[in-house]
Amino acid sequence: MEIYKGTSAFSGIAIGKILYYHRGEYQIRQSMVDNVKKELDRLDNARTAVKNQIQHMYKNGAPLPKEQELTLKRQLKLLSGGSFQRAVESMITTEKVSAAYAVQTTRDELANVFRKLEDEAVKEQIENIREISELLIGAMGGSHARINLGDEPVILAAEQLSPNELLEMNKARLLAVVMHQGSVISHVSIMAKSMEVPTLVEVEIQKEWDGHMAIVDGYTGTLYIDPEPELLKEYEIRHAADKEEREELLRLRNHKDITADGKEIKLLANIGNLDDLNTVLYYGAAGIGLLRSEFQYLGRENYPRENELFRAYKKVAEDMDERPAVIRTVDLGADRQAEYMAIPDEVNPMMGNRGIRLCLDRKKMFKAQLRAIYRASAYGNINLMYPMITSEDELDEIEKLIREVKKGLDEKNIPYKNIRTGIMIETPAAVMISEELGKRVDFLSLGTNDLTQYTLAMDRQNLLLKDKYNDHHPALVKMIRMVTEAGHKSGCEVYICGELAADSNLTEAFIQMGVDGLSVVPACVLPVRKAICSSYADEANRPAEAVKEK
Ligand code: PEP
Numbered sequence: 001m002e003i004y005k006g007t008s009a010f011s012g013i014a015i016g017k018i019l020y021y022h023r024g025e026y027q028i029r030q031s032m033v034d035n036v037k038k039e040l041d042r043l044d045n046a047r048t049a050v051k052n053q054i055q056h057m058y059k060n061g062a063p064l065p066k067e068q069e070l071t072l073k074r075q076l077k078l079l080s081g082g083s084f085q086r087a088v089e090s091m092i093t094t095e096k097v098s099a100a101y102a103v104q105t106t107r108d109e110l111a112n113v114f115r116k117l118e119d120e121a122v123k124e125q126i127e128n129i130r131e132i133s134e135l136l137i138g139a140m141g142g143s144h145a146r147i148n149l150g151d152e153p154v155i156l157a158a159e160q161l162s163p164n165e166l167l168e169m170n171k172a173r174l175l176a177v178v179m180h181q182g183s184v185i186s187h188v189s190i191m192a193k194s195m196e197v198p199t200l201v202e203v204e205i206q207k208e209w210d211g212h213m214a215i216v217d218g219y220t221g222t223l224y225i226d227p228e229p230e231l232l233k234e235y236e237i238r239h240a241a242d243k244e245e246r247e248e249l250l251r252l253r254n255h256k257d258i259t260a261d262g263k264e265i266k267l268l269a270n271i272g273n274l275d276d277l278n279t280v281l282y283y284g285a286a287g288i289g290l291l292r293s294e295f296q297y298l299g300r301e302n303y304p305r306e307n308e309l310f311r312a313y314k315k316v317a318e319d320m321d322e323r324p325a326v327i328r329t330v331d332l333g334a335d336r337q338a339e340y341m342a343i344p345d346e347v348n349p350m351m352g353n354r355g356i357r358l359c360l361d362r363k364k365m366f367k368a369q370l371r372a373i374y375r376a377s378a379y380g381n382i383n384l385m386y387p388m389i390t391s392e393d394e395l396d397e398i399e400k401l402i403r404e405v406k407k408g409l410d411e412k413n414i415p416y417k418n419i420r421t422g423i424m425i426e427t428p429a430a431v432m433i434s435e436e437l438g439k440r441v442d443f444l445s446l447g448t449n450d451l452t453q454y455t456l457a458m459d460r461q462n463l464l465l466k467d468k469y470n471d472h473h474p475a476l477v478k479m480i481r482m483v484t485e486a487g488h489k490s491g492c493e494v495y496i497c498g499e500l501a502a503d504s505n506l507t508e509a510f511i512q513m514g515v516d517g518l519s520v521v522p523a524c525v526l527p528v529r530k531a532i533c534s535s536y537a538d539e540a541n542r543p544a545e546a547v548k549e550k
């Protein structure tokens with residue numbers, strides 16, 4: 001048995017076999033193209049980029065062993081022409097498929113044809129083709145990995161996963177996720193949490209684990225490979241107890257979110273795709289406090305059309321019925337982007353063109369989303385929320401666009417409601433002007449994930465800072481209090497929708513600060529409800545015997 005320590009991003013216990021996933025193996029979906037020339041150009045650009053990459057490797061790095069240098073030279077030759085390149089180009093031209101798909105298919109076909117040959121030179125050539133194909137697909141932004149988890153549920157072990165990759169997985173086959181990279185509040189961890197799978201990060205992954213039996217303990221952040229029979233037995237019992245505890249919590253599904261001294265709190269759910277709508281209802285959340293709308297923009301070849309967006313939002317509105325559903329306008333950029341968006345490289349993407357900034361730069365994209373949201377508002381109780389706001393000027397611009405959208409809908413007699421609007425408070429600038437911002441909207445929602453990173457000036461994904469990254473920092477607590485007071489002063493409701501909202505050790509403190517509602521991943525609705533029910537909104541109401549126990 002081997003034991004590895006990581007950090008838990010989501011609790012729970014999983015027992016099963018490991019599936020090792022290697023990022024390099026891109027699986028591109030077949031996609032047809034209208035413009036063949038554009039695909040050939042795309043291939044050409046990727047070839048140039050990869051050539052530069054390889055040349056850089058052997059010209060600028062330390063001198064390489066002869067053998068390796070030869071391999072790089074062969075790879076360069078493969079990129080400069082020859083039958084592999086001709087086969088790819090011919091596939092693009094005759095079958096009108098995307099360049100990335102043509103590279104992948106040609107690579108696989110060649111590997112298949114020569115699979116059984118024992119000739120060392122052929123084997124090496126196939127390996128070279130595989131390597132340059134991966135680089136080419138990578139250079140073309142080939143992030144559309146579809147991971148086949150197989151028939152049996154597995155524990156997925158990966159050096160690194162992107163939110164896209166996780167989004168594409170069959171949740172029913174996923175027992176747990178174990179990664180090396182990715183912090184506890186990286187977007188991929190948040191997504192794993194919303195899928196309710198035990199998740200560990202910062203584990204040194206080994207490909208040899210593939211197929212081995214393992215236990216993931218999401219409470220202690222421990223991974224056991226080939227566990228001893230006694231340990232396995234113990235964990236099977238704990239797994240069953242865990243299930244029992246969850247079932248106990250399930251009794252709270254229809255319970256109201258009222259503190260022990262009678263204050264009602266709005267407990268909402270955060271979701272990142274439509275599959276989670278049922279879970280929101282299942283756990284009895286009062287609605288959706290944060291719909292991360294990025295899921296419709298990632299893992300695809302081009303921007304979603306207005307109708308596609310509309311259909312999804314209409315479903316959200318209808319499924320939630322009277323319950324509020326807060327749709328956050330799309331927060332793309334930084335770690336959430338796809339190749340078709342063509343976002344130029346940035347030195348510091350987390351401080352870059354993301355969220356509302358990108359939307360205001362790309363007004364056509366933004367207006368399509370706003371129109372879809374307004375059209376869907378006729379079918380339920382949709383609310384609108386803007387990410388990464390730092391100034392009132394941004395609000396001026398948004399309001400102008402909304403006026404245009406409404407005018408367009410009026411002209412076509414398309415029905416819509418007057419939507420409640422809100423702002424995410426996730427930058428220190430927004431905290432400082434929260435009273436002014438609050439006057440212009442109906443609610444504020446604290447995005448503590450980003451607010452922590454921007455307040456501490458620490459990248460939320462940087463593993464080197466993990467011991468210093470403190471989302472309970474007194475500055476954060478002070479800011480939450482400030483925003484709550486400022487929001488109330490300007491007549492707004494105040495929510496928390498960052499991961500901190502799910503920390504049930506802080507529930508009572510948030511309530512005592514006056515926060516009106518909390519929005520958490522569906523899996524945390526019941527634990528937070530339990531904490532709400534045992535909290536006192538006013539310390540003076542705590543009975544004497546409860547004070548002693550505390
Ligand atoms: C946040 O920053 O707290 C938040 C909820 O937004 P996201 O995690 O999607 O950036």
Ligand code: MG
Binds near residue numbers: 387426447449450
């Ligand atoms: Mg955020």
